[in-house]
Amino acid sequence: MAQTEKYVLNMGPQHPSTHGVLQVQVELDGENIVGAKPVMGYLHRGIEKLMESRTYVQCVPFTDRLDYVSAMNNNLGFCMAVEKLAGIEVPERAEYIRVICAELNRIASHHVFIGSLTNDLGSATGMIYAFRDREKILDLFNIICGARMTAHYIRIGGVAADAQDEFLRDTQKFIDYVPEMLDEYNKLFSGNEIFQARMKKTSIITKEMALKFGMSGPNIRASGVDYDIRKIDKYGAYGKFDFDVPLGKRGDNWDRYMIRMKEIAESAKIIQQALDNMPEGPYMAKVPKVLRPPKGDAYHRVENTRGELGFYIVSDGSTKPYRVHIRRPSFVNLQALDTMCKGMLLADAVTAFATIDPLMGEVDC
Amino acid sequence: MWGKGLITGMKVTWGHWFGKKETVYYPEEKLPMTERFRGGHLAFDEEKCIGCKLCAISCPNAALDLTVSVDENKKRHMESYVHRIGRCMYCDLCIEACPTKAITWDKNYEFASYFKEDMTYDALVEARNRRGNNE
Numbered sequence: 001m002a003q004t005e006k007y008v009l010n011m012g013p014q015h016p017s018t019h020g021v022l023q024v025q026v027e028l029d030g031e032n033i034v035g036a037k038p039v040m041g042y043l044h045r046g047i048e049k050l051m052e053s054r055t056y057v058q059c060v061p062f063t064d065r066l067d068y069v070s071a072m073n074n075n076l077g078f079c080m081a082v083e084k085l086a087g088i089e090v091p092e093r094a095e096y097i098r099v100i101c102a103e104l105n106r107i108a109s110h111h112v113f114i115g116s117l118t119n120d121l122g123s124a125t126g127m128i129y130a131f132r133d134r135e136k137i138l139d140l141f142n143i144i145c146g147a148r149m150t151a152h153y154i155r156i157g158g159v160a161a162d163a164q165d166e167f168l169r170d171t172q173k174f175i176d177y178v179p180e181m182l183d184e185y186n187k188l189f190s191g192n193e194i195f196q197a198r199m200k201k202t203s204i205i206t207k208e209m210a211l212k213f214g215m216s217g218p219n220i221r222a223s224g225v226d227y228d229i230r231k232i233d234k235y236g237a238y239g240k241f242d243f244d245v246p247l248g249k250r251g252d253n254w255d256r257y258m259i260r261m262k263e264i265a266e267s268a269k270i271i272q273q274a275l276d277n278m279p280e281g282p283y284m285a286k287v288p289k290v291l292r293p294p295k296g297d298a299y300h301r302v303e304n305t306r307g308e309l310g311f312y313i314v315s316d317g318s319t320k321p322y323r324v325h326i327r328r329p330s331f332v333n334l335q336a337l338d339t340m341c342k343g344m345l346l347a348d349a350v351t352a353f354a355t356i357d358p359l360m361g362e363v364d365c
Numbered sequence: 366m367w368g369k370g371l372i373t374g375m376k377v378t379w380g381h382w383f384g385k386k387e388t389v390y391y392p393e394e395k396l397p398m399t400e401r402f403r404g405g406h407l408a409f410d411e412e413k414c415i416g417c418k419l420c421a422i423s424c425p426n427a428a429l430d431l432t433v434s435v436d437e438n439k440k441r442h443m444e445s446y447v448h449r450i451g452r453c454m455y456c457d458l459c460i461e462a463c464p465t466k467a468i469t470w471d472k473n474y475e476f477a478s479y480f481k482e483d484m485t486y487d488a489l490v491e492a493r494n495r496r497g498n499n500e
């Protein structure tokens with residue numbers, strides 16, 4: 001009788017499918033996965049510590065580098081936490097511009113998800129389609145703030161500069177294009193039989209498991225848990241818009257993909273409403289040149305593209321934060337990797353990485 | 366029918382044979398940079414600068430190294446304006462802090478280099494060279 005033994009295979013940190021510098025130690029029994037252990041820290045820059053030696057205003061560009069494919073959402077989370085701490089009221093127009101930018105960034109980030117997922121499943125062409133459309137959003141960011149990814153556009157008290165007519169017009173053009181874009185994706189990927197076979201009923205996370213792991217974002221909604229901070233907290237201007245929260249049923253790879261497709265449509269809906277009702281007025285509140293929030297602490301959470309992003313800031317009354325802690329959704333979501341991979345084939349591990357959508361800048365912080 | 370989805374997908378791909386081209390032929394063809402584009406070197410205007418150093422103070426990464434001298438009339442002069450690109454994250458805080466708008470981005474993004482030394486330059490020297498060339 002043939003003798004078999006388990007062995008450990010290192011995937012990453014340079015493996016193209018691990019989305020950055022994630023290393024996964026996969027324990028294998030033949031082709032079957034017995035365990036998958038994420039090893040992280042390759043991208044650790046100590047952002048929380050760096051923030052302690054910078055003023056509140058200087059901290060904002062560092063948040064761009066957390067989840068670098070949805071920088072606008074990170075800016076928003078940090079700025080709102082500081083605003084809560086310092087008691088700053090944000091003008092309405094700024095709130096609307098913030099929502100437009102955050103939702104555009106959500107779509108752009110889901111483009112990266114779709115692109116890298118299809119690429120990991122062996123369709124390199126798929127990635128080109130998603131990145132072609134993501135480019136349209138990055139161009140919009142280039143117009144409004146002069147940077148494509150590291151936006152640093154949302155600031156404490158408002159936004160850096162007013163939204164130009166050119167930006168609003170081009171955003172409208174993009175929103176008009178979204179249905180056509182989704183239709184093309186559906187024809188290209190969603191209907192594809194091979195794609196479906198790889199995605200359906202693989203790497204299931206049940207509702208209970210998702211809750212136990214403390215997952216958030218599209219990953220927990222794919223398991224059927226109705227948990228969206230935009231709906232629960234209604235922060236910023238989100239209370240004024242009408243949108244649905246798509247939910248999955250099974251919690252498999254397919255649901256995690258479909259949720260994101262539906263979320264793109266919902267984000268477009270929000271942006272359309274914001275564009276239609278855009279109020280006039282200032283884009284920046286009166287913020288003191290030297291910002292000294294009173295002694296105390298504040299926690300604010302936003303629905304980032306990957307889940308619940310929270311900033312906990314402690315102020316000692318000086319110009320610099322005493323301590324900043326960041327609750328990063330990718331880091332928490334990644335815990336489920338082992339459960340998702342167990343019992344699957346090695347080739348499915350790649351799909352599991354892709355649908356859990358970790359962003360290493362955020363995992364390592 | 367199994368395979369129908371594959372064929373539909375193929376049709377989409379084939380359709381793009383005849384579609385519009387999405388890319389440009391870089392470097393022969395270049396995309397225009399936007400008005401607010403942040404990138405390149407700092408274009409420094411000696412006439413406008415009052416030597417207040419607010420730009421350097423507001424930089425989160427200490428990427429700006431300024432030397433300022435004061436003459437007998439208590440007027441401040443910029444002696445050197447060193448910008449370390451390796452430390453810069455193009456956050457725009459320096460430019461926004463300048464009270465006289467003495468610095469702007471030159472928007473030339475093609476400054477990749479083989480040597481670390483090229484990541485540091487003196488914006489004052491560059492500005493004087495530029496003026497010398499124009500005269």
Ligand code: SF4
Pocket residue numbers: 423424425426427428429452453454455456457458459460
């Ligand atoms: S752009 Fe930001 S990092 Fe760069 S020099 Fe100016 S303030 Fe410093």
Ligand code: SF4
Pocket residue numbers: 413414415416417418419420421462463464465466467468
């Ligand atoms: S902030 Fe402006 S005026 Fe002041 S030193 Fe810097 S460049 Fe000169």
